[in-house]
Amino acid sequence: MEPSPQGSPDGPPEGPPQGAVPQAAQGAVPQAAPQGAPQGAVPQGAVPQGWPPPRQAYPQTPPPFYGAPPPPPVNVNGLSIASLVTGIVCLVPPLGLVLGGVALGQIRKRGERGTGMAVTGMALSLVSTLLVVAGLATGAFRDVSDGVRDVVDEASRTRSTFELRKGQCFNSPGGVEEAEAVDVTIVDCAEPHDGEVAGGFTIGEFDAWPGDKRIEPVAERRCEELNTAYALDGWAVPDNAWMYYYQPSKESWAVGDRSVTCAFAAEEGKLTGSVRSDEETLDEHQVAFLKRVNQIDAALLEEPEADVEEDRKANVAWAAKVSETVRATAAGLRAHPWPAAARGPVTDLAGELEAAGKHWARMAAATDPDTFWEHYEPAYDALPADLGAKARGALKLDVTPPAEVTADS
Secondary structure, three states, X not given: OOOOOOOOOOOOOOOOOOOOOOOOOOOOOOOOOOOOOOOOOOOOXXXXXXXXXXXXXXXXXXXXXXXXXXOOOOOEOHHHHHHHHXXXXXXXXXXXXXXXXXXXXXXXXXXXXXXXXXXXXXXXXXXXXXXXXXXXXHOHHHHHHHHHHHHHHHHHHEEEHHHOOOOOEEEOOOXXXXXXXXXXXXXXXXXXXXXXXXXXXXXXXXXXXXXXXXXXXXXXXXXXXXXXXXXXXHHHOOXXXXXXXXXXXXXXXXXXXXXXXXXXXXXXXXXXXXXXXXXXXXXXXXXXXXXHHHHHHHHHOOOOOOOOOOOHHHHHHXXXXXXXXXXXXXXXXXXXXXXXXXXXXXXXXXXXXXXXXXXXXXXXXXXXXXXXXXXXXXXXXXXXXXXXXXXXXXXOOOOOOOHHHHHHO
16 A cells, blocks of 8 residues: 555645645735745745635624714794784784784694794783773873874974975964074964964075174065065054064074075964965955055155254155155056946045145155145145045955054044
């Protein structure tokens, strides 16, 4: 019997034949034998074919555990927000109660948030509702409403003196005598008031601030013209009414104010009713009559302050102007086509004025003071004291003469 290979005589060999190189595992890259190694030696780290791979020393580490994804966020109920806002601002008190109740029902069904806001809104709305009921029952809301209405009305009627317009009646907080009045209150002219605006104008004579003393003569002259045109029927102007005006101050001039407001103001007490009687409120016959007779008053007011002994030339010139004005007025009254009811009284007035004009002509022709004074009183007496009260009545004008006319007569 031939000897068996190394190992058990009957069993399989314990390892690969000496010097054999195992076939590389499928897919493995054969490793070259290191230089100088014995032929047939297995490279270090190579795995012989047919041998099981070495076991892992520890079990494989499982993937990390992060838990389940978080649940979606819970929404806030929109009606609960609306209930809270309505309760805070008290827009419609019962509405907050309704919105809060609906919101609580939706929150229970949907699992939403907002219970606290809904309850708070309902509580605030309940308080507001109770206050409204109490206010309506006691009349407190009516008092508040009336107070608010009064404040709004007062604010709407308050005007700056720069904003006053022709025809407006007003009250001044400190009376019209207050020099620094800025704001006034517009009132109905039928109510008692401090003044009535006759018009206004813009100062154009000066570039730089001229001072009060230079503005006043301009304002007086222009306001006299405007007031006369606004109240043609001087007999209808109350005895306590006098010419008044608001002019720029140094401070308002600096910001561009150049306006003067002319008015009739109460010297004492209050004015009641409008003094307006101009071309916009009178008919053509009334305007024609007043414009003509008013010229006589204007001429008489120009009488010189110096007596004829001191300034004969000025006094004689004034008498000549009055004479011419009286004659022109008489001619104008005769020329106008008056209504039938006024024709007779106006004709009588024209005759009286023509006779008076002759006395004024003699005054104008005086060459010495004695002759002038000789005709002075007869000339005044010749003028009709009432300047045609009958004609006024026929034309439906005021027939009550002013106090100074009554006193002179």
